[in-house]
Amino acid sequence: MLRRKNHWRRWLGLKGELWYYRDAATRTADRPHSLSIVLTALSPLLAVVAAIISYVALQTNQRGLEVGQRAYLVVADPVLQLQRVGSDEGIVVIDLKLTVKNLGNTPATIDSFSLQLDVPDSWRRPSNLRETPIMSVLNEVTGKADALWTYHRRFMLEDQAIKTFDQRPRIGISGTLHYTDVFRKRQELKWCWKEAWVKDESGEYVGVPAGSLTTCSSPAK
Numbered sequence: 495m496l497r498r499k500n501h502w503r504r505w506l507g508l509k510g511e512l513w514y515y516r517d518a519a520t521r522t523a524d525r526p527h528s529l530s531i532v533l534t535a536l537s538p539l540l541a542v543v544a545a546i547i548s549y550v551a552l553q554t555n556q557r558g559l560e561v562g563q564r565a566y567l568v569v570a571d572p573v574l575q576l577q578r579v580g581s582d583e584g585i586v587v588i589d590l591k592l593t594v595k596n597l598g599n600t601p602a603t604i605d606s607f608s609l610q611l612d613v614p615d616s617w618r619r620p621s622n623l624r625e626t627p628i629m630s631v632l633n634e635v636t637g638k639a640d641a642l643w644t645y646h647r648r649f650m651l652e653d654q655a656i657k658t659f660d661q662r663p664r665i666g667i668s669g670t671l672h673y674t675d676v677f678r679k680r681q682e683l684k685w686c687w688k689e690a691w692v693k694d695e696s697g698e699y700v701g702v703p704a705g706s707l708t709t710c711s712s713p714a715k
Contacts, residue, residue: 560675564600565675567595567602567671567681568685571591572591572592574588585651586617586649586651587649588646588648589646590609590644590667591642592642593642594632594640595640596640599637600637601676602635602673603675604633605674607643607672609669610668611667612666612667612668613649617649622650625648625649630643669686670684
């Protein structure tokens with residue numbers, strides 16, 4: 495700011511000299527505090543951290559929703575009926591009924607349902623490989639509901655199997671069930687009964703006694 499000095503020169507009709515001075519009230523602002531600089535620099539980082547935390551919380555809530563609401567299928571209540579066609583003919587018909595239960599709250603779409611029977615070796619004739627099983631079609635199981643699945647197959651027995659048929663053969667069951675829940679997640683259920691009860695032609699249960707049915711988490715080999 496300019497200010498004149500040597501005011502006495504004005505008394506003589508002369509101009510005073512000009513000079514600069516700095517007013518303390520109008521001086522340049524002080525440098526910002528170092529903490530303010532750090533906080534300003536960290537603001538974008540804090541915003542990114544907050545966004546990440548929000549995303550993780552959203553994913554956790556989504557997983558919790560899926561776990562609580564998705565379909566949970568189980569296979570239960572097997573009924574295996576064994577019928578012999580004629581007394582001298584080596585033909586045996588197996589009828590199997592299973593209950594597919596949905597313990598979840600939402601529907602499940604069935605993608606595939608495969609089943610394997612573990613029968614005595616004397617039942618394994620080449621002609622049996624050409625015998626096509628008859629299975630019911632199961633497309634969907636709604637939440638908290640049950641669905642019935644049936645399986646029908648005929649076996650040609652060897653002579654030894656015909657002779658020993660009355661010794662009450664034991665039959666194992668195993669299978670794999672693939673289904674998709676409402677969240678479009680594909681699920682897999684493997685199940686088996688190492689020994690299942692059967693019924694003879696008179697309708698009586700034979701083989702493993704009722705109540706001793708064993709289960710496992712993967713198909714029997």
